[in-house]
Amino acid sequence: MDRTQCSNFGFTPGTDAFAQCMQKTAIHRDEMDVANRNYYASQNAATGSKKDNNKNGLSVSADINAVNAISELLSSDK
Numbered sequence: 027m028d029r030t031q032c033s034n035f036g037f038t039p040g041t042d043a044f045a046q047c048m049q050k051t052a053i054h055r056d057e058m059d060v061a062n063r064n065y066y067a068s069q070n071a072a073t074g075s076k077k078d079n080n081k082n083g084l085s086v087s088a089d090i091n092a093v094n095a096i097s098e099l100l101s102s103d104k
Contacts, residue, residue, distance in 0.1 A: 028048050028052060054099070055092070
């Protein structure tokens with residue numbers, strides 16, 4: 027997935043820029059996973075119940091925000 031995404035952003039596999047894209051994408055994904063786990067844990071604690079999430083535990087808006095953030099980060103590196 028990350029390779030496809032970085033290629034779609036215009037980075038050429040095998041270049042330093044592509045490697046940086048891959049690294050930033052992986053770091054951002056990990057940060058989003060932690061943030062979403064913390065968010066849903068706090069929501070569940072506040073309501074006393076578990077919420078249904080999609081299979082990755084991310085909301086659609088979080089996915090969109092992640093893509094937008096990655097795009098902004100990577101466009102500054104070109």
